[in-house]
Amino acid sequence: MSHRRFTLRVAAADVAQAEALLELAGAASLSLVDAGDDPILEPAPAETPLWPEVEIRALFPPSTDLDAIRALLERSCGSAHAFAFGELDDDEWRAAAQRGIPARRFGKRLWLAPADDPRVPAGLVGVKLHMGLAFGTGEHSTTALCLEWLDALAPGATVLDYGCGSGVLAIAALALGASRAWAIDNDEQALIATRDNARLNGCESRIDISAPESLPALRVDVVLANILAGPLVSLAPTLARVVVPGGAVVLSGILARQAPTVAAAYEPWFEQVAMHERDGWTRIDARRRSG
Numbered sequence: 001m002s003h004r005r006f007t008l009r010v011a012a013a014d015v016a017q018a019e020a021l022l023e024l025a026g027a028a029s030l031s032l033v034d035a036g037d038d039p040i041l042e043p044a045p046a047e048t049p050l051w052p053e054v055e056i057r058a059l060f061p062p063s064t065d066l067d068a069i070r071a072l073l074e075r076s077c078g079s080a081h082a083f084a085f086g087e088l089d090d091d092e093w094r095a096a097a098q099r100g101i102p103a104r105r106f107g108k109r110l111w112l113a114p115a116d117d118p119r120v121p122a123g124l125v126g127v128k129l130h131m132g133l134a135f136g137t138g139e140h141s142t143t144a145l146c147l148e149w150l151d152a153l154a155p156g157a158t159v160l161d162y163g164c165g166s167g168v169l170a171i172a173a174l175a176l177g178a179s180r181a182w183a184i185d186n187d188e189q190a191l192i193a194t195r196d197n198a199r200l201n202g203c204e205s206r207i208d209i210s211a212p213e214s215l216p217a218l219r220v221d222v223v224l225a226n227i228l229a230g231p232l233v234s235l236a237p238t239l240a241r242v243v244v245p246g247g248a249v250v251l252s253g254i255l256a257r258q259a260p261t262v263a264a265a266y267e268p269w270f271e272q273v274a275m276h277e278r279d280g281w282t283r284i285d286a287r288r289r290s291g
Contacts (some may be wrong), residue, residue, distance in 0.1 A: 130263050183210075232254065
Protein backbone atom coordinates (compact mmCIF):
# COMPACT_ATOMS: atom_id res chain seq x y z
CA MET A 1 0.00 0.00 0.00
CA SER A 2 1.48 3.34 -1.04
CA HIS A 3 -1.37 5.84 -0.84
CA ARG A 4 -4.78 6.46 0.67
CA ARG A 5 -7.95 7.13 -1.30
CA PHE A 6 -10.31 9.88 -0.14
CA THR A 7 -13.69 10.36 -1.82
CA LEU A 8 -16.56 12.78 -1.35
CA ARG A 9 -19.57 14.13 -3.22
CA VAL A 10 -20.23 17.81 -3.87
CA ALA A 11 -22.63 19.92 -5.91
CA ALA A 12 -21.24 20.91 -9.30
CA ALA A 13 -20.98 24.54 -8.19
CA ASP A 14 -18.59 23.55 -5.38
CA VAL A 15 -16.27 21.33 -7.44
CA ALA A 16 -13.64 23.98 -8.22
CA GLN A 17 -13.31 25.00 -4.57
CA ALA A 18 -13.25 21.44 -3.22
CA GLU A 19 -10.78 20.32 -5.88
CA ALA A 20 -8.38 23.17 -5.15
CA LEU A 21 -8.58 22.66 -1.38
CA LEU A 22 -7.73 18.97 -1.85
CA GLU A 23 -4.73 19.88 -4.01
CA LEU A 24 -3.51 22.48 -1.54
CA ALA A 25 -3.89 19.93 1.25
CA GLY A 26 -1.46 17.64 -0.58
CA ALA A 27 -3.53 15.52 -2.96
CA ALA A 28 -1.21 13.76 -5.41
CA SER A 29 -3.95 12.86 -7.89
CA LEU A 30 -7.59 13.80 -8.53
CA SER A 31 -10.38 12.49 -10.73
CA LEU A 32 -14.06 13.36 -11.10
CA VAL A 33 -16.88 10.81 -11.46
CA ASP A 34 -20.52 11.31 -12.43
CA ALA A 35 -23.56 9.42 -11.13
CA GLY A 36 -22.91 6.73 -13.76
CA ASP A 37 -19.38 6.17 -12.42
CA ASP A 38 -17.72 7.44 -15.59
CA PRO A 39 -14.34 8.95 -14.59
CA ILE A 40 -12.79 11.87 -16.46
CA LEU A 41 -9.72 13.93 -15.88
CA GLU A 42 -10.42 17.09 -13.94
CA PRO A 43 -11.69 19.94 -16.16
CA ALA A 44 -9.84 23.22 -16.49
CA PRO A 45 -10.28 25.49 -13.44
CA ALA A 46 -12.78 27.76 -15.24
CA GLU A 47 -14.94 24.86 -16.42
CA THR A 48 -17.88 23.32 -14.54
CA PRO A 49 -18.87 19.64 -14.87
CA LEU A 50 -22.24 18.97 -16.49
CA TRP A 51 -23.46 16.67 -13.72
CA PRO A 52 -25.52 18.18 -10.86
CA GLU A 53 -23.50 16.21 -8.30
CA VAL A 54 -19.90 15.09 -8.64
CA GLU A 55 -17.82 12.50 -6.82
CA ILE A 56 -14.22 13.60 -6.30
CA ARG A 57 -11.59 10.91 -5.79
CA ALA A 58 -8.31 12.09 -4.30
CA LEU A 59 -5.11 10.19 -3.51
CA PHE A 60 -2.91 11.15 -0.56
CA PRO A 61 0.34 9.86 1.00
CA PRO A 62 -0.29 7.24 3.70
CA SER A 63 0.59 9.58 6.60
CA THR A 64 -2.00 12.22 5.62
CA ASP A 65 -4.53 13.24 8.29
CA LEU A 66 -7.70 12.68 6.27
CA ASP A 67 -9.95 13.59 9.21
CA ALA A 68 -8.47 17.09 9.20
CA ILE A 69 -9.04 17.38 5.44
CA ARG A 70 -12.61 16.22 5.86
CA ALA A 71 -13.18 18.90 8.53
CA LEU A 72 -11.70 21.55 6.21
CA LEU A 73 -14.06 20.56 3.39
CA GLU A 74 -17.07 20.49 5.69
CA ARG A 75 -16.28 24.06 6.78
CA SER A 76 -15.54 25.37 3.28
CA CYS A 77 -17.97 23.48 1.01
CA GLY A 78 -21.53 23.34 2.28
CA SER A 79 -22.57 20.63 -0.17
CA ALA A 80 -19.71 18.21 0.66
CA HIS A 81 -20.96 14.86 1.93
CA ALA A 82 -20.60 11.06 1.56
CA PHE A 83 -16.97 11.05 2.70
CA ALA A 84 -15.09 7.76 2.46
CA PHE A 85 -11.50 6.63 3.11
CA GLY A 86 -9.74 3.66 1.53
CA GLU A 87 -6.41 2.08 0.70
CA LEU A 88 -4.59 2.05 -2.64
CA ASP A 89 -1.96 -0.50 -3.67
CA ASP A 90 1.22 0.35 -5.58
CA ASP A 91 -0.06 -0.72 -9.02
CA GLU A 92 -3.20 1.39 -8.72
CA TRP A 93 -1.15 4.38 -7.52
CA ARG A 94 1.27 4.20 -10.42
CA ALA A 95 -1.60 4.13 -12.91
CA ALA A 96 -3.28 7.15 -11.29
CA ALA A 97 -0.03 9.12 -11.15
CA GLN A 98 0.53 8.81 -14.89
CA ARG A 99 -2.19 11.33 -15.69
CA GLY A 100 -1.08 13.54 -18.56
CA ILE A 101 -0.33 17.21 -17.85
CA PRO A 102 0.23 19.35 -20.97
CA ALA A 103 3.23 21.63 -21.42
CA ARG A 104 2.29 25.30 -21.31
CA ARG A 105 3.59 28.83 -21.02
CA PHE A 106 3.34 30.99 -17.89
CA GLY A 107 3.85 34.72 -18.09
CA LYS A 108 6.24 36.03 -20.73
CA ARG A 109 9.25 33.78 -20.11
CA LEU A 110 8.45 30.41 -18.54
CA TRP A 111 7.65 27.09 -20.27
CA LEU A 112 6.59 24.28 -17.91
CA ALA A 113 6.56 20.72 -19.26
CA PRO A 114 6.44 17.08 -18.14
CA ALA A 115 9.79 15.39 -17.55
CA ASP A 116 9.59 13.40 -20.79
CA ASP A 117 8.78 16.40 -23.02
CA PRO A 118 12.05 17.92 -24.35
CA ARG A 119 10.47 20.73 -26.36
CA VAL A 120 11.01 24.35 -25.32
CA PRO A 121 9.69 27.06 -27.65
CA ALA A 122 12.23 29.60 -28.85
CA GLY A 123 12.69 32.54 -26.53
CA LEU A 124 11.30 30.78 -23.44
CA VAL A 125 12.99 29.27 -20.38
CA GLY A 126 12.08 25.60 -19.86
CA VAL A 127 11.36 23.85 -16.57
CA LYS A 128 10.52 20.12 -16.41
CA LEU A 129 8.54 18.37 -13.70
CA HIS A 130 7.85 14.80 -12.67
CA MET A 131 4.07 15.24 -12.69
CA GLY A 132 1.89 13.55 -10.09
CA LEU A 133 4.38 13.45 -7.18
CA ALA A 134 3.04 16.46 -5.29
CA PHE A 135 0.83 19.48 -5.74
CA GLY A 136 2.26 22.13 -8.03
CA THR A 137 2.06 21.37 -11.75
CA GLY A 138 0.78 24.81 -12.74
CA GLU A 139 -2.62 23.42 -13.68
CA HIS A 140 -4.43 25.22 -10.88
CA SER A 141 -4.93 28.98 -10.71
CA THR A 142 -3.15 29.27 -7.35
CA THR A 143 0.13 27.96 -8.78
CA ALA A 144 -0.29 29.65 -12.15
CA LEU A 145 -0.69 33.05 -10.50
CA CYS A 146 2.63 32.59 -8.69
CA LEU A 147 4.44 31.37 -11.79
CA GLU A 148 3.25 34.41 -13.70
CA TRP A 149 4.53 36.74 -10.96
CA LEU A 150 8.03 35.35 -11.53
CA ASP A 151 8.25 37.50 -14.68
CA ALA A 152 9.05 40.31 -12.23
CA LEU A 153 11.89 38.42 -10.53
CA ALA A 154 15.12 40.40 -10.42
CA PRO A 155 18.29 38.63 -11.66
CA GLY A 156 20.34 37.23 -8.77
CA ALA A 157 17.44 37.28 -6.29
CA THR A 158 17.29 34.86 -3.38
CA VAL A 159 13.98 33.03 -2.93
CA LEU A 160 12.16 31.05 -0.24
CA ASP A 161 9.38 28.72 -1.44
CA TYR A 162 7.37 28.02 1.73
CA GLY A 163 5.09 25.01 1.25
CA CYS A 164 6.98 23.94 -1.85
CA GLY A 165 4.89 20.94 -2.98
CA SER A 166 6.62 19.79 -6.17
CA GLY A 167 9.23 22.56 -5.85
CA VAL A 168 7.93 24.18 -9.02
CA LEU A 169 8.09 27.77 -7.74
CA ALA A 170 11.64 27.54 -6.38
CA ILE A 171 12.90 25.69 -9.47
CA ALA A 172 11.17 28.12 -11.83
CA ALA A 173 12.70 31.03 -9.93
CA LEU A 174 16.18 29.54 -10.36
CA ALA A 175 15.56 28.98 -14.07
CA LEU A 176 14.49 32.61 -14.42
CA GLY A 177 17.61 34.04 -12.80
CA ALA A 178 17.44 33.60 -9.02
CA SER A 179 20.85 32.93 -7.49
CA ARG A 180 19.68 30.60 -4.70
CA ALA A 181 16.45 29.11 -3.38
CA TRP A 182 15.19 27.44 -0.23
CA ALA A 183 12.24 25.01 -0.52
CA ILE A 184 10.32 24.18 2.67
CA ASP A 185 7.47 21.73 3.25
CA ASN A 186 6.19 19.65 6.17
CA ASP A 187 5.26 16.75 3.86
CA GLU A 188 8.11 14.32 3.22
CA GLN A 189 6.58 13.34 -0.15
CA ALA A 190 6.81 17.00 -1.22
CA LEU A 191 10.47 17.15 -0.22
CA ILE A 192 11.18 13.97 -2.21
CA ALA A 193 9.36 15.41 -5.23
CA THR A 194 11.27 18.69 -4.96
CA ARG A 195 14.63 16.89 -4.81
CA ASP A 196 13.70 14.80 -7.86
CA ASN A 197 12.59 17.85 -9.81
CA ALA A 198 15.69 19.82 -8.82
CA ARG A 199 17.89 17.01 -10.17
CA LEU A 200 15.80 16.86 -13.33
CA ASN A 201 16.47 20.56 -13.94
CA GLY A 202 20.15 20.47 -12.92
CA CYS A 203 19.73 23.02 -10.13
CA GLU A 204 20.22 20.83 -7.05
CA SER A 205 23.42 22.68 -6.09
CA ARG A 206 21.52 25.98 -5.80
CA ILE A 207 18.51 24.84 -3.77
CA ASP A 208 18.23 23.85 -0.09
CA ILE A 209 15.29 21.53 0.63
CA SER A 210 14.08 20.84 4.17
CA ALA A 211 11.22 20.70 6.66
CA PRO A 212 10.18 23.99 8.33
CA GLU A 213 11.92 23.18 11.60
CA SER A 214 15.22 22.83 9.74
CA LEU A 215 15.00 26.22 8.04
CA PRO A 216 18.13 28.21 8.99
CA ALA A 217 18.05 31.87 9.96
CA LEU A 218 18.16 33.68 6.65
CA ARG A 219 16.99 36.79 4.79
CA VAL A 220 15.79 36.55 1.21
CA ASP A 221 14.61 38.90 -1.51
CA VAL A 222 11.39 37.00 -2.23
CA VAL A 223 9.10 34.69 -0.25
CA LEU A 224 6.63 32.60 -2.28
CA ALA A 225 3.93 30.83 -0.24
CA ASN A 226 1.19 28.93 -2.07
CA ILE A 227 -0.64 27.35 0.86
CA LEU A 228 -3.99 27.88 2.61
CA ALA A 229 -5.28 31.16 4.05
CA GLY A 230 -5.24 30.01 7.68
CA PRO A 231 -1.55 29.04 7.72
CA LEU A 232 -0.67 32.19 5.77
CA VAL A 233 -2.24 34.33 8.48
CA SER A 234 -0.45 32.53 11.31
CA LEU A 235 2.87 32.60 9.41
CA ALA A 236 2.80 36.36 8.77
CA PRO A 237 5.36 37.30 11.48
CA THR A 238 7.66 34.41 10.49
CA LEU A 239 7.63 35.22 6.80
CA ALA A 240 8.01 38.95 7.48
CA ARG A 241 11.24 38.31 9.39
CA VAL A 242 12.68 36.42 6.42
CA VAL A 243 12.13 39.13 3.78
CA VAL A 244 14.74 41.88 3.42
CA PRO A 245 13.54 45.52 3.41
CA GLY A 246 12.16 46.26 -0.03
CA GLY A 247 11.80 42.55 -0.76
CA ALA A 248 8.61 40.88 -1.93
CA VAL A 249 6.11 38.45 -0.48
CA VAL A 250 3.88 36.52 -2.90
CA LEU A 251 0.95 34.70 -1.28
CA SER A 252 -1.50 32.33 -2.96
CA GLY A 253 -3.96 29.53 -2.13
CA ILE A 254 -6.39 32.22 -0.95
CA LEU A 255 -10.10 32.23 -1.76
CA ALA A 256 -11.26 35.68 -2.91
CA ARG A 257 -13.38 36.16 0.21
CA GLN A 258 -10.35 35.39 2.42
CA ALA A 259 -8.02 37.89 0.75
CA PRO A 260 -8.81 40.91 2.98
CA THR A 261 -8.09 38.88 6.12
CA VAL A 262 -4.77 37.60 4.78
CA ALA A 263 -3.75 41.07 3.56
CA ALA A 264 -4.55 42.56 6.97
CA ALA A 265 -2.28 40.01 8.68
CA TYR A 266 0.70 41.21 6.61
CA GLU A 267 -0.06 44.95 6.75
CA PRO A 268 2.16 45.68 9.80
CA TRP A 269 5.27 44.69 7.81
CA PHE A 270 4.34 45.16 4.14
CA GLU A 271 3.16 47.92 1.81
CA GLN A 272 2.25 48.32 -1.87
CA VAL A 273 -0.24 45.48 -1.48
CA ALA A 274 -1.75 44.24 -4.75
CA MET A 275 -4.37 41.54 -5.31
CA HIS A 276 -4.85 39.50 -8.49
CA GLU A 277 -7.93 37.28 -8.77
CA ARG A 278 -8.61 34.32 -11.07
CA ASP A 279 -11.35 31.70 -10.93
CA GLY A 280 -12.27 32.72 -7.40
CA TRP A 281 -8.68 32.56 -6.10
CA THR A 282 -6.46 35.49 -5.17
CA ARG A 283 -2.72 36.14 -5.22
CA ILE A 284 -1.46 38.85 -2.87
CA ASP A 285 1.83 40.65 -3.60
CA ALA A 286 3.45 43.18 -1.27
CA ARG A 287 6.78 44.85 -0.50
CA ARG A 288 8.56 44.69 2.87
CA ARG A 289 8.64 48.04 4.65
CA SER A 290 12.08 49.48 5.24
CA GLY A 291 11.38 50.31 8.88
